[in-house]
Amino acid sequence: MTPDLAVRPRAGTGPPAGLGRLRTTRSRPSPVLLLLAAAVVALVATPVVFIVTELLAQPDGSVWQAFWRPRTQTLTLNTIALVVTVTTGTLLIGLPTAYLIARTDLAWRRGWQVLTALPLAVPSYVAGFAWVSLTPVRGFWGSVIVITLVSSPYVTLPVTAALLRADTDAEAVARTLGAGPLRAFWSATLPQIAPAAGAGALLVALYTLGEFGAVAIMRFPALTWSIQTAFGGTFNRSLALVLCLILVALALVVVVLERAVRRRDTGHGRVRVDEAAARARLGPGGQLLAAGALTGLCFAAIGVPVVTMTIRAVQSVAERELEAARLAEAAATTVLLGLGGAVLAALLALPIGILSARHRARTVGALETATYLGHGLPGIVLGLSMVYLALLLLPSLYQTLWVLVLAYGILFVPKAAGSVRTAVGQVPLELEDVARSLGRSPVRVWTAVTARLAWPGIAAGALLVALTVMKELPATLLLRPTGTDTLATRLWQLTDIAAYGAAAPYAIVLVVIASVPAFLLSRRLGTS
Structure with a gap:
C-alpha cells in the first residue's frame, strides 16, 4: 500500500537505448520465492490470527x-x-x-x-x-x-x-x-x-x-x-x-x-530528455x-x-526540566530501532516485491494483498499479538528489543514491498536473460544485475520505513523492554501527565532525527 517510490535512473544505469519497450514480467513464479513469500505472509498474518482466535474464545x-x-x-x-x-x-x-x-x-x-x-x-x-x-x-x-x-x-x-x-x-x-x-x-x-x-x-x-x-x-x-x-x-x-x-x-x-x-x-512514462522545455512559466505574480x-x-x-x-x-x-542523559539514551534507542526495523522490513519485503514485480499470477496477487492487512491495524493490536506469539514460541525473547524490531518488520512490510516492486519492475528482463546466458546463477544475476539497478528504489523504501519506525507509538509502548524508552514513548509519557515543558526537547530531537531520512527521501525521489 505504499506509493510507487520510483527513482529516476542515473546516466548510464538505465537500459540500452533503442531497445523499445522491454519486458518486465515472467510467466512462472519461482517456487523458492513463493515459499519465502508464503513464510512472510504467515508471519505478517499473526495479528489477524490473534484476533480470530480471541474472538472464538x-x-x-x-x-x-x-x-x-x-x-x-x-x-x-x-x-x-x-x-x-x-x-x-x-x-x-x-x-x-x-x-x-x-x-x-x-x-x-x-x-x-x-x-x-x-x-x-x-x-x-x-x-x-x-x-x-x-x-x-x-x-x-x-x-x-x-x-x-x-x-x-x-x-x-x-x-x-x-x-x-x-x-x-x-x-x-x-x-x-x-x-x-x-x-x-x-x-x-x-x-x-x-x-x-x-x-x-x-x-x-x-x-x-x-x-x-x-x-x-x-x-x-x-x-x-x-x-x-x-x-x-x-x-x-x-x-x-x-x-x-x-x-x-x-x-x-x-x-x-x-x-x-x-x-x-x-x-506510460519515460524520463524526459529536456525537462526545462516542459516547465510552465509562472511569471512574477x-x-x-x-x-x-x-x-x-x-x-x-x-x-x-x-x-x-x-x-x-x-x-x-x-x-x-531537561533530562539530558535520558534524552540522549532515548535518541540512540530511536535511531537503533529505526535502522533495525528498516533492514528487517526490507528483507521481508524482497520476496513479495520481486514476485509482484515479475508476475501477474493470482497466487502472487493474493500473497501481496495478505501482507497489507496488518498495516491497517492499530499498534496495540500488533503489540498484543506479538506478546502472544513470543510467550507461545520463544518466551526468552519477551521483553527484548528483538520482539520490537520484529513487530516493526511485520507492521511496515507494505511500505518496503511497494518500493521493491517498483524498483525491480523497472529493470528489464532482457538484462537478466543476457546475464543468465553467460552462465551466471540466479543469485549472481540478482546481485550483479537486478539488485545493482534496483537498489536506489529499495533504499527509498527502507528510508520510508526507518522514518515511520522512529515515530511509531502504540506498539512501542506495549513491547518495549522495561526501563527502555524511545523519543516517542518518553514524549507521550510526559505529555500524558501535562509535563509539556519537559516533553518539548524530546519532540524537537525526534523531529530533527526523523528529518534526516525525510530529507534523503525527498532528494532521491525528487528533481535532479
Whole structure:
C-alpha cells in the first residue's frame, strides 16, 4: 500500500537505448520465492490470527452484541468519514504541490522539494499537541487538519516522481490541436500520474485507518482510540476485538482499491530528455502566489509544531526540566530501532516485491494483498499479538528489543514491498536473460544485475520505513523492554501527565532525527 517510490535512473544505469519497450514480467513464479513469500505472509498474518482466535474464545453472544451496538456503527462511520476526508485533502494539497515542483519554473524548486517532504518527520501526536495548544480546533476537523498536513507528502513525493518521468509529447500534441493547458494536462498527463496519485492516496487512507495519536489528542471517537480504551481502560475485550475486525475489513477494502488502481497503470512514462522545455512559466505574480501558498503549507505542517515545541523546550531548560542523559539514551534507542526495523522490513519485503514485480499470477496477487492487512491495524493490536506469539514460541525473547524490531518488520512490510516492486519492475528482463546466458546463477544475476539497478528504489523504501519506525507509538509502548524508552514513548509519557515543558526537547530531537531520512527521501525521489 505504499506509493510507487520510483527513482529516476542515473546516466548510464538505465537500459540500452533503442531497445523499445522491454519486458518486465515472467510467466512462472519461482517456487523458492513463493515459499519465502508464503513464510512472510504467515508471519505478517499473526495479528489477524490473534484476533480470530480471541474472538472464538469469547462468551457466546458477546461478539454479536458488540457488533450491533449503535456505538460500534458510529465509530465505524466516523472512521470512514475521517479516511475519506483526509485522503481527499492530501490529494488537493499533493497534486498542485507536485505540479509546481516538477512542471513549472518555480524559484528555489529544490528547497521547496525538501520542505514539502519534511512533514513526514513530524509525528501526528506532536503536531496534534501543537495545534491543541494554539488553536481551538478539536474533534473531527482537528484530526483532519493534523493528519492531512503530516501525511500529504505521501501523495506529493510519488506524484512528483511520476510527473518528472511522464511523457510530455502527448500533451504537446494536444496543445497544437487547440486544447488549453488544463484540458491538455487532463487528457494526456493525468492518466500517466493517476496510478502514483492513487497509490499515495490509498497509503494515506491506510495510515489514517491505523492512526491513534492525533485522534486521541483531538478526542475524536474513531476506531483506534476506542480500541485502545476498550483494551486498556474498560477492558471490554469483545468490543475491542470486534472493532479490530472492522478495521481489518476496512483495510482489506483499501487493499482491493489499491490493486484496482494499479491495474489501470498502462505503463506510460519515460524520463524526459529536456525537462526545462516542459516547465510552465509562472511569471512574477505566479511566482509570488506559489511561494506564498507553499510557505503557508510548510508553516502549518512544520512551523507550528516546531515553533511551539521550541518555545516549550526553552522554558524547560530555564526551569531545569531537561533530562539530558535520558534524552540522549532515548535518541540512540530511536535511531537503533529505526535502522533495525528498516533492514528487517526490507528483507521481508524482497520476496513479495520481486514476485509482484515479475508476475501477474493470482497466487502472487493474493500473497501481496495478505501482507497489507496488518498495516491497517492499530499498534496495540500488533503489540498484543506479538506478546502472544513470543510467550507461545520463544518466551526468552519477551521483553527484548528483538520482539520490537520484529513487530516493526511485520507492521511496515507494505511500505518496503511497494518500493521493491517498483524498483525491480523497472529493470528489464532482457538484462537478466543476457546475464543468465553467460552462465551466471540466479543469485549472481540478482546481485550483479537486478539488485545493482534496483537498489536506489529499495533504499527509498527502507528510508520510508526507518522514518515511520522512529515515530511509531502504540506498539512501542506495549513491547518495549522495561526501563527502555524511545523519543516517542518518553514524549507521550510526559505529555500524558501535562509535563509539556519537559516533553518539548524530546519532540524537537525526534523531529530533527526523523528529518534526516525525510530529507534523503525527498532528494532521491525528487528533481535532479
